[in-house]
Amino acid sequence: AIQLTQSPSSLSASIGDRVTITCRASKGISRALAWYQQKPGKVPKLLIHDASSLESGVPSRFSGSGFGTDFTLTISSLQPEDFATYYCQQFNEYPLSFGGGTKVEI
């Protein structure tokens, strides 16, 4: 099974900061990666799929990049509503798997 390792597991940032979260796969997954945002008490929200395709309605300050084993989610200018936990998910092969999450805090 493919393991996804996210780093950092948590980070502290300020409004307006540029934030980068990484996700490393235990084997190559091409571009078969999605990113989700989850706020406390809410369901996850799809942000990006296929490594860099922005889901409709997601602000353009979110971007994704990567191929193979190394991926990044970048928030160009952190907004108050962006404080949440972020998960990566691979869909290159079954069983599907998620990273452990990155909590973005003030």
Added chain:
Amino acid sequence: EVQLVESGGGLVQPGGSLRLSCAASGFTFDNHWMHWVRQAPGKGLVWVSRINSDGTDTRYADSVRGRFTISRDNSENTLYLQMNSLTIEDTAVYHCTRDPNTPGAFFDYWGPGILVTVSS
């Protein structure tokens, strides 16, 4: 508007069974693969199972294979998860999720989830 609403959760003893349902609306249900994803309290997301559009192909996480069965009734726009031989480790909120009609298996809509608690 896409809606996914789970039901059937609750408290069950170890070794017991539960059947979760997910009522889907607002989209053409039989066009989409569907998944179950769970989240233990305070923990991360874990993919559980997937079923294809017509119900002929299913996949499972290693941790539930042989104990859980995913199925669907396209005439009723309903997804199911039969859970047998439950253990304490199965305690989680179970989300019904939709797979968009693109190559790949990710989740564009999520139900609010239903809590399953396995405890004696």
